[in-house]
Amino acid sequence: MASYPQDQPREYHRDLSNWWWLGRFNYLKFILREFSSVFVAYFLIVTLAQVCALTRGPAAYAAFRAHMQHPLVILLNIVALAFLVLHTITWSKLVPKAFFPRSHGHPLPEMTTALPSYIIWAVATIVVAAIILGA
Amino acid sequence: MARRANEPAVWFLFGTGGFVAGYLLPVHILFYGILFPLGIFKDPGYQATLTVFEHPLARLYLVVLCFFGFFHAAHRLRLTLVDFLRVKHLENVLGLILYSGAAIGTLFAIYLASVV
């Protein structure tokens, strides 16, 4: 970090506001995108609870399913799904770009780098859905 | 190598977890969290679901999903809370708590996978 010369006229230092993330829509979108990780952790815990109930027998699993049918839980899961979809879409638009060889002097179109990710997502969804339903 | 020598390790877990959780978790939430509870699709029931889980690949799937997913969430939350709450001085403490949580979640997944 730079140390500014002592004999310089008094410069004005501005501190970043604690509400910086409200200052611009893109900053707010960023914070929302990052908090999708809370819902990732949430449903991983739900999944562990589901598997735990499975290992304990039919009565425990029935109790788990009853919990999942509570309206507030369903609402929470809809919100969680929305955040997960936000995660996967923003992730697909951003992260794969770094894996494309830099053989262009200019940026690649967004869909070129995002499409392979969407295809993998679609295939994974179909395969897992088939296993879940066919079970 | 340096002060932040361990950062690449967790960053790799974070990156892999972003893909793993991003591709796999939505369909789990869709069915187990919304469609089955609402009765839009018929839940396959206890025995059928248990049979799927007993398969070795399914148990590996659970461990992989939880390991990468929990570390992804832990890393992302650590960085975001530091920026959001402006608590750079607490970053190491937060990291310790969050990564420990991820480790515990992973260990529980391994335990469940072995219990079947």
Add this chain to the structure above:
Amino acid sequence: MADTIVIEVARYSPETDAEPYFQKYEVPLRGDWMVLDALNYIKDHLDGSLTYRWSCRMGICGSCGMVVNGYERLTCETLLAQFAPGPVRVEPLRHFPIARDLVIDMTDFLEKLTRVKPWIVRKDKTPPAREYLQSPEQLATFKQYSNCINCMLCYSACPVYGIDPHFTGPAALALAERYNLDSRDQGTSERLDILSQHDGIWDCTVIGECSEVCPKEVDPSLAIQEFKLTATKEWYKSFLMPWGGK
């Protein structure tokens, strides 16, 4: 279209002011004027004390970066009439100390830029007999990152730089990656050593606003992600194959 428009300019004089304030000026609203033309009009006709940086007035020198109505812009490329009826608020770049009015102290950026060694690093003991050859394909791998004009709009847009002054920042990292990717360069591990040590790259949380505001489409955010990938690969290599050279 009205005849005039009001510009609110941030003023700060270190000799007399405790903190910055806004001063209003009314300038002609010409259809082909940029915000820079309005600033020049103020200085030429209304208030000669207004202090700001500019040079080429065509978007290549990187001098005239400021925050116009809340967004980082090169004032020489920002059409004035788009803000009609106004007012138009012009402030200095964020996250740098203000020296006077719209002029910021860029010492920290220059130090970080030097730190990343933005030049060809070679291990040759003697100069080469002829120039290093490079194909158009090799040039294409880093050309985008070489477009940086050091205007610092990305530093102003980046909240991480505002929160943590140790962060190396978008432009310096994009230029580091430009040289890492250059086929003539052999300095990647030197740059990695330096940047891993000072919270150089790991503070970036991919907010992406740097790439949004960049007037030359450099996409520093992508450069940083690539740099992180390189750093991670090297870390695992040194961990798993410590006998490896370089």
